[in-house]
Amino acid sequence: MGTTQLESVPEPKYWHLKTVLTEALDSEFSVGEILPNERDLAARFGVARATLRQALEQLELEGRLQRRRGVGTTVAPPRVGVAVGTEQHIWPGTATDAWQPVDSTVEAPSAAVAAALEIGHDQSVHIVRRSRMTHGQPVAAELLYIPEASVPELSAIDAPSGPARARAVLRELQRLELEGQDSAVELGSARADDAKQLDRLPGAPVLVVTTRFFAEGRTAALSVATYRADTCRLTFGDSGGVEIHQDPERRAS
Amino acid sequence: MGTTQLESVPEPKYWHLKTVLTEALDSEFSVGEILPNERDLAARFGVARATLRQALEQLELEGRLQRRRGVGTTVAPPRVGVAVGTEQHIWPGTATDAWQPVDSTVEAPSAAVAAALEIGHDQSVHIVRRSRMTHGQPVAAELLYIPEASVPELSAIDAPSGPARARAVLRELQRLELEGQDSAVELGSARADDAKQLDRLPGAPVLVVTTRFFAEGRTAALSVATYRADTCRLTFGDSGGVEIHQDPERRAS
DNA sequence: GAGTGGTCTAGACCACCGC
């Protein structure tokens, strides 16, 4: 009876692997360093490649690793904090805007969008696509839904297409005075077009931030922004940077 | 050359599967209904079980399915919106509190926690464990770190242990007047203890909400709350319920 | 073309739940 515990709950191999790798990342690797390839790592740990991949996938989900097909697996930098809660950073068109307009179209809204905007299913909306960059990397792709009622002066289409068109819509929208906003965050997986914009594969985990903007007593716009879950930490509130994790502090080489 | 496109980008099977299943969920299934088991489903679609599971995993990640070992796969209800942004709902001990105290200990803080609380590594902190319920289901597990300086009257330990002890700490903390707070959201995977509290397997995807509470010009407390990513939509701001998804509206049988 | 990660297979066994 003096032995170690009988292990009534044997730990899955991939879970143990993840722990070992986490410790290795904390102590033996520096940011940007490339790991051995999956086949070598699997052999080194004496497991099947699929099992190793299960561990790597979790580590990537937690933002510790970055994997790129055809290239390799590298140690990821700490997640970047991106502000999503302060009005200044979000209300389209503000000076310190991290968003880049991509293009814009006019379409009939889906039922869900129409409901959130409190408009009829037949009233068309402007859809502005934007892209958010941080440190030269794309971190978010956004679809901004704007009822035509919010930009009444835009009846005649002056701007041809592309970014110019998007900017024209945003310029009109900016005339409204923002009265409040309302956000929700949930986990999703990247649609094919978002994935391309975010430089990820389709299905990659993303944080979907849905924001309603209120002006003139109505819902003036609806933003659905998908952020890369692996590289982003969304910050709300006054100051911008909490730097806390459950695990011990990390170090660089 | 009159044929369909040459498909220079063949869609992965699991991705196509996911699409098919999503449509089936939207049109042919109602919330709570149980799906055929994985072996049958795989056979029906003519794929290996592992491939089918890849599709199911994504659907579970998106909150469309719920899988329980030994039981089966069921159609998940829409995600519940949980408010995390309003001070009233979070500041410990408020009347309309959805949190249930579990227990409390005094420990030396990890380096990361000490840094966030701006205290020395040697000053011990109270750690209060709480659990958040919604609709009878556990949705979040929290660790609240409270420097002893924030609850000076608590030097003598009156309450024995467990929930009573936790409540005593919270009661003291509540004396402080909250001056502000500061949150960040990121994706993580559940640690073993959190997973048990959330009724999930270790490694399950969670949304980690890190909140700093400010009072008396200091960081008075630090909360690290892990929410079930599959069932929760975190809401910030005034009103509580945005109900938007990228996909068409869902229906019930 | 060589090397990487991404997809897929067919099978096995295990842990858990409810009967």
Place this chain on the structure above:
DNA sequence: CGGTGGTCTAGACCACTCT
């Protein structure tokens, strides 16, 4: 106990990137 989802294997081929 039978049925479920969870883990694991050993192999194959594909898509991509870089040189």
